[in-house]
Amino acid sequence: MRFLVTGAAGLVGSHTVDRLLAEGHEVIGVDSYITGRREFLTGASANPRFNLIVGDLFDFTTVIEACEGVDAVFHLAANTDVRYGTDYPRRDLDQNVIVTWNILEAMRRRDIKTILFSSTAAIYGDSTLLPTPEDGPLAIQTSLQSASKLAAEAFISAYAQGYGIRALVFRFASVVGERCTHGHIFDFCRQLHAHPDRLQVLGDGAVRRSYIDVADCVDAMLLALHHPTPPVGIFNVGSLTSCALTESIGWITSALNIQPAIEFSGPGPAWVGSCPVIYLDCTKLHRLGWQPKLDPEAAVRRTVHYLAANPRLLEPSA
Numbered sequence: 098m099r100f101l102v103t104g105a106a107g108l109v110g111s112h113t114v115d116r117l118l119a120e121g122h123e124v125i126g127v128d129s130y131i132t133g134r135r136e137f138l139t140g141a142s143a144n145p146r147f148n149l150i151v152g153d154l155f156d157f158t159t160v161i162e163a164c165e166g167v168d169a170v171f172h173l174a175a176n177t178d179v180r181y182g183t184d185y186p187r188r189d190l191d192q193n194v195i196v197t198w199n200i201l202e203a204m205r206r207r208d209i210k211t212i213l214f215s216s217t218a219a220i221y222g223d224s225t226l227l228p229t230p231e232d233g234p235l236a237i238q239t240s241l242q243s244a245s246k247l248a249a250e251a252f253i254s255a256y257a258q259g260y261g262i263r264a265l266v267f268r269f270a271s272v273v274g275e276r277c278t279h280g281h282i283f284d285f286c287r288q289l290h291a292h293p294d295r296l297q298v299l300g301d302g303a304v305r306r307s308y309i310d311v312a313d314c315v316d317a318m319l320l321a322l323h324h325p326t327p328p329v330g331i332f333n334v335g336s337l338t339s340c341a342l343t344e345s346i347g348w349i350t351s352a353l354n355i356q357p358a359i360e361f362s363g364p365g366p367a368w369v370g371s372c373p374v375i376y377l378d379c380t381k382l383h384r385l386g387w388q389p390k391l392d393p394e395a396a397v398r399r400t401v402h403y404l405a406a407n408p409r410l411l412e413p414s415a
């Protein structure tokens with residue numbers, strides 16, 4: 098098959114590209130390098146079945162050209178800077194909603210019948226139903242990023258119904274692993290790289306997360322793709338447990354063999370829109386036979402070891 102992977106140079110995108118190539122498929126990647134890195138595609142670029150288009154998916158011409166001859170689309174590109182969303186009020190609308198519409202409209206015109214989309218567990222907001230199933234109550238949206246993902250999911254569903262497109266939507270928990278370049282695990286590693294004696298944590302640190310290794314995410318998407326699913330299949334992707342932020346800090350510091358002083362910036366959440374607890378019910382994926390290979394501790398430790406071995410990613414200039 099011939100796949101289009103948007104966000105091909107990112108964390109999830111580059112691993113998806115590698116897996117699809119390893120399975121013998123042809124892959125077109127699109128990336129603007131806004132957060133992705135050319136070096137993550139070094140292996141793929143040596144493969145004659147891989148082609149990369151460097152461009153911005155906000156430009157419809159780029160999207161329609163990239164979709165030529167494609168059988169299915171992994172739409173993984175997005176603005177992944179959640180924390181500063183309110184500083185740039187249009188960015189999530191443009192990068193997550195309009196770009197998703199561009200993809201869907203190009204698929205309609207090119208008669209492409211399958212989309213796999215990376216949504217986020219953040220759309221469940223301050224859910225009190227834990228672990229949260231896919232049909233759990235959707236909270237009032239508290240971040241522009243989660244609002245834009247929910248809007249993108251709605252456009253995907255409507256296009257799926259209206260134009261006979263098969264849609265697979267994956268609501269990811271906190272994805273970590275090799276090639277991780279953002280999120281709080283990365284931020285903590287970057288801080289500790291600069292000054293191993295102290296770590297500043299935004300807010301009171303009273304949050305719980307459900308870290309999942311990127312390879313497990315790719316497994317989940319490919320498994321669902323190869324199973325019969327409803328026209329719009331929605332799947333939570335997270336680990337079997339959740340852990341306190343302080344536990345993850347302990348894993349990081351023990352992996353680095355350091356004992357920094359931990360400073361919390363103040364009471365309350367790290368920023369407006371930061372979910373207090375992410376813990377997903379992934380029964381739907383388990384029924385298809387998916388289980389994460391790494392638990393949260395192993396996933397975080399793998400990330401820390403990778404970043405320690407690739408310190409250039411932690412430099413401020415990176």
Ligand SMILES: NC(=O)c1ccc[n+]([C@@H]2O[C@H](COP(=O)([O-])OP(=O)(O)OC[C@H]3O[C@@H](n4cnc5c(N)ncnc54)[C@H](O)[C@@H]3O)[C@@H](O)[C@H]2O)c1
Pocket residue numbers: 103104105106107108109110127128129130131132133134152153154155172173174175176177192196215216217218268269270271272273278279280
């Ligand atoms: N990493 C997580 O914890 C997490 C959690 C929930 C959801 N997700 C979703 O998973 C997807 C992948 O996330 P990731 O962690 O790999 O992020 P990432 O930042 O590593 O990758 C995103 C990629 O998309 C590219 N991109 C962004 N906008 C683009 C545009 N307009 N045109 C072309 N390229 C563009 C970036 O350059 C980058 O390579 C995203 O949709 C994200 O919202 C990630």
